[in-house]
Amino acid sequence: MAAALLALENVSKVYTRGWPKRRVTFRIEADLAFDQPAIIGMMGPNGAGKTTLFELMTGSNQPSDGRVLCLGRDIHRVRYDERDRLAIHYHQSYQVRRFRRRVPSFLLERAGSDYPMVHLFDEPQFNTQDGYIGFMLDFFRRLRAEGRLVFVCLHPTARYHIDLLREICDRYLFVADGRVAAAPSFATLTQNDRCRAYLGELAD
Amino acid sequence: MNATALFEARGLHMRFGDRVVLENVSLAFPEGQLSGIMGPNGAGKTTCFNVLTGRYRPTRGQVLFRGQDITGLSPHRIARLGVSRSFQLLNLFNDFTAEENVLVALPGLRDHGMNMARDVMADRSLRDRAAAVLDRVGLGAKGGIPARQLPYGDRRALEIGVALAADPAVLFLDEPTSGLGADAIGRLAELVRRLKGEVTIVAIEHDMEFLFGLADTIAVIHWGQVIRHGTPDALRADPWVRNSNLGRLK
Numbered sequence: 001m002a003a004a005l006l007a008l009e010n011v012s013k014v015y016t017r018g019w020p021k022r023r024v025t026f027r028i029e030a031d032l033a034f035d036q037p038a039i040i041g042m043m044g045p046n047g048a049g050k051t052t053l054f055e056l057m058t059g060s061n062q063p064s065d066g067r068v069l070c071l072g073r074d075i076h077r078v079r080y081d082e083r084d085r086l087a088i089h090y091h092q093s094y095q096v097r098r099f100r101r102r103v104p105s106f107l108l109e110r111a112g113s114d115y116p117m118v119h120l121f122d123e124p125q126f127n128t129q130d131g132y133i134g135f136m137l138d139f140f141r142r143l144r145a146e147g148r149l150v151f152v153c154l155h156p157t158a159r160y161h162i163d164l165l166r167e168i169c170d171r172y173l174f175v176a177d178g179r180v181a182a183a184p185s186f187a188t189l190t191q192n193d194r195c196r197a198y199l200g201e202l203a204d
Numbered sequence: 205m206n207a208t209a210l211f212e213a214r215g216l217h218m219r220f221g222d223r224v225v226l227e228n229v230s231l232a233f234p235e236g237q238l239s240g241i242m243g244p245n246g247a248g249k250t251t252c253f254n255v256l257t258g259r260y261r262p263t264r265g266q267v268l269f270r271g272q273d274i275t276g277l278s279p280h281r282i283a284r285l286g287v288s289r290s291f292q293l294l295n296l297f298n299d300f301t302a303e304e305n306v307l308v309a310l311p312g313l314r315d316h317g318m319n320m321a322r323d324v325m326a327d328r329s330l331r332d333r334a335a336a337v338l339d340r341v342g343l344g345a346k347g348g349i350p351a352r353q354l355p356y357g358d359r360r361a362l363e364i365g366v367a368l369a370a371d372p373a374v375l376f377l378d379e380p381t382s383g384l385g386a387d388a389i390g391r392l393a394e395l396v397r398r399l400k401g402e403v404t405i406v407a408i409e410h411d412m413e414f415l416f417g418l419a420d421t422i423a424v425i426h427w428g429q430v431i432r433h434g435t436p437d438a439l440r441a442d443p444w445v446r447n448s449n450l451g452r453l454k
Contacts, residue, residue: 060222084224090427115228121427125244131412132244134444135424139431 003072005149006057006087006118007033011066013052028052030180031066032173037144041165042153043189044175045198050153051091053175054120057151059083062102071113082111087118119143120151128160137168144170162186162202174198209268210235210404211287211374216255216265218248218428225251226262226428233374238396238405240419240436242412248428249408253378256406257289258282269374288372290363290380296351302362303347306334309369334369341365342395357388361395368403375399377407381414389414412450416440 008030015026028049034040044050055061056068059075060083068075070086078086080101121140126133143150152169156162165172165186172183174195183189190196190203209232218226225248233239243249254260256267258279267275274282283289296305310333338347341361343354351359360380367375380396381389389411396418399405409415415422416436424432424439432439439445 080222081219084219084227088224088227128444128447129449130244131442131445131448131450132424132426134442135432135439136426137444138442139426139429142431 003069004033004035005037005071007067007069008057009067009069011056011063011068013049013056013061014064026052027178028175028180029178030056032180032182034149037147037149038170039140039144039150039152039168041169041172042151042175043156043172043195043198046155048175049178050175051122053180054089054122054151054153057118057120058087058089060089070118073109073112077109078111079105079108081105084116085111085113086116087120088116089120089122090124091122117147118149118151120153122153123155124152126154126161126164133164137164140168156199156202159202162199208235209233210270211256211406212268213252213256214266214268216252216267217263218251218255218260219263224428226255229265229425229428229430231256231423231430233404233406234420235404236401237420238400238407238418240415240422241406241408241425242410242415242422243425243431245410247426249410249425250378251428252425253289253376253408257287257376283370283372286370286373287376288367288370288374289376289378290360290367291378296359296363296366298352299350301348301350302338302343302354302358302365303331303334305351305362306337306347306365306369307331309366310334310337311370337365337369340368340399342391355388357384357391360384360388360392364395364399368399372403374404374406377405377409379408379410381409381411393417416450 010031012027012029014024016022017025030053042050052061056063059078062076073086075083075086124136140150140152154161154165172186172189174181174183174189174192176194176198181192190199196203211233213229213231216226216229229252241249241252251260255262258277261276266273269285269287274285307330310330335347338344341364343358343361343365346354346358351362354362380392384392393414400418407415419436421433421435422439423430
């Protein structure tokens with residue numbers, strides 16, 4: 001069987017403070033696999049760890065435990081300058097990648113791929129006035145049709161945000177309280193009490 | 205795309221450090237057409253332009269002009285092949301007159317060597333060519349005015365004149381409407397419409413309305429990629445465009 005497009009195997013990231021007694025200030029855990037091309041909607045309150053999760057997926061933030069496999073390769077073992085041939089993270093309009101270089105690049109593996117198969121869009125600016133939304137949605141669909149995995153992370157603040165997520169997303173992830181909940185549809189997503197509280201009146 | 209591409213980009217990738225600025229951009233600009241490139245701020249339009257015109261060498265990918273691989277050639281080599289460009293921020297000799305700005309851009313000038321200023325002003329044929337270029341961009345009566353004294357819209361036209369002086373096969377315009385008011389944009393659109401057909405034009409533009417009125421095809425760039433490509437009519441038919449400010453314009 002071909003390797004999954006993306007798999008997070010018991011991945012966790014923990015931030016601590018204090019010495020000698022350490023206190024956990026932030027924690028996120030995820031155990032997820034994505035075998036098929038899809039558009040995945042991701043939501044969650046501020047500070048829940050959505051961007052951290054994206055950074056773990058693109059290899060720019062080392063997990064405290066577990067592995068991130070992209071096309072079967074541990075992305076944290078791939079050369080820094082080739083990680084964008086596996087997964088790329090777009091923050092709003094520009095691309096963010098700041099790699100902490102622990103190991104010289106030549107000791108790491110090659111990407112084994114020319115083009116990224118995982119595209120993570122972190123809070124893309126959907127502005128109804130500028131006319132670009134439809135082009136952006138078409139682009140997400142085209143990436144999926146090309147066999148890629150697309151994540152669209154959005155903090156819904158208006159009805160049309162929900163409408164456009166429902167229009168394009170195959171599935172959803174809800175990130176809160178250090179956990180990632182998967183939902184196969186918007187209807188199941190809104191059965192989650194925590195998510196209903198987060199969405200407020202937009203859940204209905 | 206049926207028409208043969210005069211200028212083409214294949215699979216361009218551009219990285220600045222850890223940042224991906226262009227990701228697998230392929231574009232084709234057919235001869236005699238006006239091709240538009242539009243996209244929101246920070247989408248990678250100007251970087252794309254700089255790669256096409258030789259200012260940056262792409263990390264991966266090819267740039268082809270008349271089927272010839274020109275990737276990595278210096279900007280002046282590319283310019284000599286017949287590719288001219290204008291800049292988002294004006295690039296003019298402000299103390300020179302409009303005519304002198306065009307004169308120094310004429311290819312024949314290289315033959316004049318050291319005493320070029322005196323020789324050039326005495327060379328009737330060069331001055332006639334400069335006058336023809338100024339006429340072409342609507343500045344025929346303003347040749348004697350120093351560039352800094354021209355209104356902004358005229359300076360933009362002059363910059364296009366400077367780019368046309370080399371009689372290029374392809375003219376690249378980088379955000380030609382930037383900094384212009386509505387009237388000046390209208391006059392610029394007239395100028396570009398006149399030039400269309402005489403020379404293959406590629407225009408990067410933030411102003412969708414301007415491009416929709418002039419371009420044969422438009423590539424929409426966002427996140428350093430071509431997210432959509434089509435005719436203005438096809439793009440305008442998008443429901444989100446129809447419901448935006450742009451859709452309400454007409």
